[in-house]
Amino acid sequence: MSAAFIPPDYFRRYSAQEIFGEGDRYEVDLGCGDGGFLLELAARHPENKYLGIERLLGRIRKVCSRADRTGLTNVRGLRIESRYFLEWMAQPGSISRLHYLFPDPWPKGKHHKHRLVQPDFMPVLHRALAQDGEFLFRTDHEDYYEWVCECVRDSGLFREVEWTPGDEYPTTDFQRQWEALGRSVFSAQYRRVS
Numbered sequence: 596m597s598a599a600f601i602p603p604d605y606f607r608r609y610s611a612q613e614i615f616g617e618g619d620r621y622e623v624d625l626g627c628g629d630g631g632f633l634l635e636l637a638a639r640h641p642e643n644k645y646l647g648i649e650r651l652l653g654r655i656r657k658v659c660s661r662a663d664r665t666g667l668t669n670v671r672g673l674r675i676e677s678r679y680f681l682e683w684m685a686q687p688g689s690i691s692r693l694h695y696l697f698p699d700p701w702p703k704g705k706h707h708k709h710r711l712v713q714p715d716f717m718p719v720l721h722r723a724l725a726q727d728g729e730f731l732f733r734t735d736h737e738d739y740y741e742w743v744c745e746c747v748r749d750s751g752l753f754r755e756v757e758w759t760p761g762d763e764y765p766t767t768d769f770q771r772q773w774e775a776l777g778r779s780v781f782s783a784q785y786r787r788v789s
């Protein structure tokens with residue numbers, strides 16, 4: 596089975612069983628880029644399943660061919676827009692962990708409407724996550740960090756928990772670039788409340 600997940604129908608939801616061929620829960624790397632983080636995490640945890648979501652074709656192709664070459668059977672890559680997937684294609688309650696790492700921050704005020712996280716995104720995220728599902732967010736952009744924290748807090752749908760991954764959490768490709776420039780990293784971890 597190739598790592599590329601190409602849905603036969605974009606107007607219905609897909610279970611973990613349909614995406615991976617087995618299981619009922621999986622983790623998602625939203626905006627996975629070239630997949631450095633996703634593939635490293637999947638290699639370290641063969642017992643879990645990982646879906647990378649990316650809208651750029653060249654990047655998701657690279658992720659899938661790297662997964663196929665290295666024989667990782669617990670990774671799938673899907674080319675799609677993040678919110679569309681979570682809102683319309685993910686089976687409610689099926690995502691155990693959602694990683695949202697170094698997303699585009701859309702820094703200009705007039706572009707804030709393009710940010711993925713908005714007040715009306717929070718129920719979408721809540722519904723896609725499993726009962727005790729987690730949302731892990733990392734950025735180098737302080738303003739977007741505060742924006743996301745505020746949206747999450749105001750929604751009342753999640754509670755903040757201690758950042759648990761520690762040193763075992765792989766660094767992402769963009770993280771390496773930002774850290775090389777001496778930029779700070781802001782991290783937050785939230786758990787769904789029912």
Ligand SMILES: C[S@@+](CC[C@H](N)C(=O)[O-])C[C@H]1O[C@@H](n2cnc3c(N)ncnc32)[C@H](O)[C@@H]1O
Pocket residue numbers: 625626627628629648649650651654675676677678696697698699711767768769770
């Ligand atoms: C700044 S890069 C970070 C990539 C990776 N997470 C990392 O830390 O190395 C953001 C990625 O998210 C993708 N992206 C941005 N908006 C997206 C959206 N709405 N849906 C899917 N992918 C998106 C971009 O194409 C890009 O690859």
